[in-house]
Amino acid sequence: MQTSKPIPNDFIRQIIAEDLKTKIYQVVTRFPPEPNGYLHIGHAKSICLNFDVAAENGGRCYLRFDDTNPSKENLEYVESIKADLAWLGYTWTELRHSSDYFEQLYGYAIELIKLGKAYVCSLTGEEIKQYRGTLKEPGQNSPYRERSIEENLALFAQMKAGEFADGEYVLRAKIDMNSPNINLRDPIIYRIKHLPHQMTGDKWCVYPMYDFTHCLSDAIEGITHSLCTLEFADHRPLYDWFLDTLATPCHPQQIEFARLSLNYAVMSKRKLQELVESKLVSGWNDPRMPTLTGMRRRGYTPESIRDFCEKIGLTKNNTNIEIGVLENSIRSDLDPKTARVMAVLNPLRVVIENYPTESEQLEAPYHPNDPSMGSRPVTFAKVIYIEQEDFLEEPPKKFFRLAPGREVRLRYAYFITCQSVIKDTNGEIVELRCTYDPATKGGSAPDGRKVKGTIHWVSEAHAITAEIRLYDRLFNQSNPGVSGTDFKTALNPNSIEILPNSKVEASLANAQIDERYQFERQGYFCVDNIDSSAEKLVFNRIVTLRDSWAKIDKANK
RNA sequence: UGGGGGAUCGUUUAGUGGUAGGACUAUGGACUCUGACUCCAUCAACCCAGGUUCGAAUCCUGGUCCCCCAGCCA
Numbered sequence: 197m198q199t200s201k202p203i204p205n206d207f208i209r210q211i212i213a214e215d216l217k218t219k220i221y222q223v224v225t226r227f228p229p230e231p232n233g234y235l236h237i238g239h240a241k242s243i244c245l246n247f248d249v250a251a252e253n254g255g256r257c258y259l260r261f262d263d264t265n266p267s268k269e270n271l272e273y274v275e276s277i278k279a280d281l282a283w284l285g286y287t288w289t290e291l292r293h294s295s296d297y298f299e300q301l302y303g304y305a306i307e308l309i310k311l312g313k314a315y316v317c318s319l320t321g322e323e324i325k326q327y328r329g330t331l332k333e334p335g336q337n338s339p340y341r342e343r344s345i346e347e348n349l350a351l352f353a354q355m356k357a358g359e360f361a362d363g364e365y366v367l368r369a370k371i372d373m374n375s376p377n378i379n380l381r382d383p384i385i386y387r388i389k390h391l392p393h394q395m396t397g398d399k400w401c402v403y404p405m406y407d408f409t410h411c412l413s414d415a416i417e418g419i420t421h422s423l424c425t426l427e428f429a430d431h432r433p434l435y436d437w438f439l440d441t442l443a444t445p446c447h448p449q450q451i452e453f454a455r456l457s458l459n460y461a462v463m464s465k466r467k468l469q470e471l472v473e474s475k476l477v478s479g480w481n482d483p484r485m486p487t488l489t490g491m492r493r494r495g496y497t498p499e500s501i502r503d504f505c506e507k508i509g510l511t512k513n514n515t516n517i518e519i520g521v522l523e524n525s526i527r528s529d530l531d532p533k534t535a536r537v538m539a540v541l542n543p544l545r546v547v548i549e550n551y552p553t554e555s556e557q558l559e560a561p562y563h564p565n566d567p568s569m570g571s572r573p574v575t576f577a578k579v580i581y582i583e584q585e586d587f588l589e590e591p592p593k594k595f596f597r598l599a600p601g602r603e604v605r606l607r608y609a610y611f612i613t614c615q616s617v618i619k620d621t622n623g624e625i626v627e628l629r630c631t632y633d634p635a636t637k638g639g640s641a642p643d644g645r646k647v648k649g650t651i652h653w654v655s656e657a658h659a660i661t662a663e664i665r666l667y668d669r670l671f672n673q674s675n676p677g678v679s680g681t682d683f684k685t686a687l688n689p690n691s692i693e694i695l696p697n698s699k700v701e702a703s704l705a706n707a708q709i710d711e712r713y714q715f716e717r718q719g720y721f722c723v724d725n726i727d728s729s730a731e732k733l734v735f736n737r738i739v740t741l742r743d744s745w746a747k748i749d750k751a752n753k
Numbered sequence: 754u755g756g757g758g759g760a761u762c763g764u765u766u767a768g769u770g771g772u773a774g775g776a777c778u779a780u781g782g783a784c785u786c787u788g789a790c791u792c793c794a795u796c797a798a799c800c801c802a803g804g805u806u807c808g809a810a811u812c813c814u815g816g817u818c819c820c821c822c823a824g825c826c827a
Contacts, residue, residue, distance in 0.1 A: 205767090230827050265826060321825060330823055332755045366825055376756045378823050387825040406827050430757050430822050452758080454820095459764090465827095507776070509766050511759090514820050518764050521777055531790060565790065596788070605786055639786045650786050717787045745788040 203252055206510035208451055212249065212421060215449075223255030224420045227281075227288070228262045228410070231273035231394075233465040234480045234487045235280045237501065237522075238456040244505040245453070246423055247286045258417055259288035263295050264409050266393040274394070276480075280488040284498045294409050295395040297416055301404045302356065304412055304442050305367060305386060309348045313441055314385065315341055316351040317368045324366075327373070328381050335373035335381045355388055358401045362388050369408070371437065379434045383407055411435040415444035422448045425455040426512060456508065459516050460669040461486050462676050462683055476687060477670075481726070483736050484670045484691050494667065495712055495722025495738035500529040519669060523739050530712060530720045530738070535562040535569060538607065538652040539700040539715040539735075541664055543581035545627045545656065548612060551578040555655060558638075560608040572703045576609045577655035581699050583717075586651045587628060589617060592752050596649035598628070604649040607716060611636040611647055652716045659699035662733040664721070666693040700733065707733060717741065 203209070212223060225246040229239065250257035259281060263269050281288070294301075308314035317340045319327060329335035343351070355365050367386035375381055385408035390401045411434075414422045422435075429452045439447045457463060462471075463486060471477045471485070480487050483494035491501065504525040508517050538560075555577035562569040582598070591599040598604045603613040610632040618627040635642050639650075670691045677683025704713070712722045719740040728734035 228827090232827080262827065268826070324825075325823075328823060330755085333823095334755090335823090363825065378756080381823085384825055389825085403825095405825075410827085426758065427821055428827090432757090454759085507765080509776095511766075513759060513765090515765065518777070521765075524777060527789095536787075536789095564785090564787075594788090607786060609786095647786090649788085652787075714787085714789085717789070719789095741787075741789050743788070748788080 204506060204510070207512075208245070208421070208423060208453060208510060209249065209252075211449075211451060212253065215420075216253070221420060223250055223253040224257070224418050225250045225255065225423060226258040226260045226292075226414070226417065226419050228260045228294075228413075229277055230262045230265070230269060231271075231277060232265075232268040233273060233469065234276050234489055236463055236468065236485075236487045237458065237491065237504075238463045238486075240284065240488065240501050241456045241505050241508070241510075242423070242425070243281065243284060243286060244502055245510065247288075249421070249423075250289075255420075256289035257286075258290050258292050258419075260292040260294065260413065260417070262406070262410065262413075263293050263393070263395060264403050264406060265389075266391045266403065267389060269394060271394050276489060280492075283488065283492060284501065292413075292417060293395055294404075294413050295393060297409075297413055298396060298400055298404070300416060301409060301412055302402075304438075304444075305352065305404070305408070306349065307442055308369065308385075309345060309352060309367075311441065312345060313370050314348065314367055315343050315370055316348050316355070316365050317341075317382075317384075318365055321363060324384070328378065329373070331378070334375075337373050338368070338382065341370060341382070352386075355386070355402050356400075358390070360388055362390055364388065367402075369434075369437075371434075377430060377433055379407065379431050380437070383434060407431055407434050408438060411438045411448070411450075412442070412444065414448040415439055415446055418446055419448040420446075422450045424450060424452055426452045427455075428452055452512065453510050454512050454514060457514075457516050458486065458519060458522070459674040460519050460671045460676075462671070467677070467683055470684070474684070476684065483665070483724075484667050493722075493725050494736050495710075495720065496526055497529050497712075500526040503529060516675065526720070526739050527742070530714070532566065534712050534714045534720060536564070536714045536716050537562075537572075537701055537704060538574065538654055539662070539664070539698060539704075539713075539718065539721070540581045540583050540652065540654050540659070541666075541695055541698045541715075541718060542584040543654075543697070543699050544584045544587060544625065546580050546582050546612075546630055546653070547627060548578050548580070548630050548632050549615065550631045554578055555657065558608055574608065574701055574703070575655045575658040576606075577657055579656040580606070580653045581656055581659065582606075582628075582651055582653045584625075586649075587614070587625070589625070592749070594748050594752075597651055598630075598649070602649075603633075603647050604651055605636070605639055605647045606653045607650050608639055609637070609653070610634070610639070611641060652718075654699045654701050656699075658702045660702060660705055660733065662698050662700045662704070662735060663727075664695045664698040664735045664737065665724070666695065666737045667691060668693075698735075700735075704733065706730075712738065714741075 227246045247257045366384045368382045371380045373381045481489040557573045560574045561571040586597040612630040612632045616629040671686045672688045673686035676686035720738040721735040724734040
């Protein structure tokens with residue numbers, strides 16, 4: 197029986213469904229990033245929304261690079277955005293750029309001038325700011341506001357022709373300097389930038405501003421629902437003003453929703469860039485970063501990210517999603533489909549004194565609940581490694597693992613009993629001497645006796661040394677940088693721990709880049725896509741397993 | 754009274770005048786060759802004050818608190 201996932205029914209989908217009742221059209225959406233940085237999990241929310249809404253309604257969704265500011269944008273970002281989108285599993289109906297419309301946009305600007313609704317302003321940046329007024333005080337009209345249409349046309353043509361320096365003139369919409377909405381106080385719609393553009397080269401030296409470009413690009417593309425985040429709600433009157441004033445093919449509807457915020461993380465492009473530039477992380481693709489490229493490297497699956505975006509919901513509420521929701525998404529995606537193997541992160545040598553031979557081969561299934569995933573051989577041996585934390589000389593209550601005189605099960609192998617502990621001159625435990633029960637081969641005792649603990653292990657002689665990188669949240673504070681503090685002071689100094697000498701089972705010898713495994717009792721791990729090689733395997737911990745022992749242990753203390 | 758947006762379990766979300774429901778977390782239990790997974794159970798919420806109504810999370814009035822806006826950024 198197939199249970200098809202229910203389609204979410206958030207306020208935006210309700211609006212669209214309502215629209216569809218009265219109007220007949222194909223739903224068209226767009227994801228419009230500015231190529232000035234890498235995509236992060238917050239963008240994923242918008243991506244999923246736009247592409248899914250279109251797909252649910254048999255519509256189209258464009259990828260549109262909002263590339264109107266050549267001083268911030270470049271091809272590196274363009275390529276990374278395309279790659280991230282493809283990785284997430286989305287295919288855009290068409291690739292567009294705001295810059296594709298520069299010619300049309302220029303035409304619309306001239307239209308506006310002819311309508312007497314735009315003028316060229318000679319005020320300096322500082323003056324424009326002063327004339328704009330403040331949040332509580334109205335602005336004043338620019339002295340250049342009443343220039344004639346002919347003069348404006350001529351000046352704008354000269355702007356375009358490159359006859360002026362950057363900042364000398366701007367084109368402004370003539371709306372209302374007294375508007376309580378600052379966006380309507382004669383907003384600048386074109387500025388001069390003598391800068392080459394990655395798409396149009398040297399063709400233009402005037403570039404349109406966001407407010408002018410976005411609504412018109414939406415209209416040109418026939419976008420039906422222009423979905424954006426809450427901070428643009430104040431811009432909607434301006435969005436509508438351009439479309440009402442100009443003769444456009446259609447009038448898309450802008451709808452705003454709350455952007456994602458995740459606790460113990462930062463999401464703003466500025467802050468992420470600061471982390472990269474100050475080398476507090478290794479790059480945009482550092483596995484601790486909330487960027488899609490970082491999360492991909494860490495080992496997150498596209499499915500888990502899409503599932504997460506669905507789980508967090510879609511409203512206009514200011515929210516702070518718990519990082520646990522993300523962890524839940526990745527665990528539940530990985531659990532059914534990830535092979536189990538054994539890896540010892542912090543090895544402790546164990547000699548099985550009564551084991552008669554050097555080694556033998558055992559068979560271990562890849563998944564306890566899914567036999568179709570098959571099995572692999574693992575080599576058991578006289579000398580093995582177990583996890584340091586699986587042995588305690590003085591075990592507290594409810595500690596089920598190894599301790600002097602105690603018996604535990606080695607997963608898929610035998611029961612062993614700890615006979616003695618060997619320490620170095622500093623008193624550090626360096627080795628355990630154990631005995632095994634040959635009758636318990638395979639992991640169960642014929643006499644029916646039970647052991648509470650089962651621990652993982654690898655053979656000393658057969659294990660492969662690997663580097664394992666353990667990641668924790670990047671910040672110690674739930675909301676880094678809140679109340680004016682420098683967000684960098686909230687960095688978690690233990691957000692990465694590198695274990696250069698971990699031991700993984702031999703079957704991992706051919707582990708390929710990006711492959712994911714569950715290291716039993718430890719967590720989910722992914723072969724690093726940058727640093728891992730056949731000579732030196734490097735694994736990233738994606739997420740730990742749920743650990744109820746850690747809770748008991750904590751409660752004990 | 755500058756404008757705009759928002760307040761429901763710890764977190765998130767449903768609800769559109771008629772039993773406040775789900776998910777995550779937490780807690781307890783069952784199962785277990787992963788202290789995993791799975792399953793069961795439990796705890797737990799309508800910002801406040803009035804009003805309308807047989808009945809209000811929902812409608813009205815008045816408050817309170819939070820977020821966003823003064824780039825030639827998007």
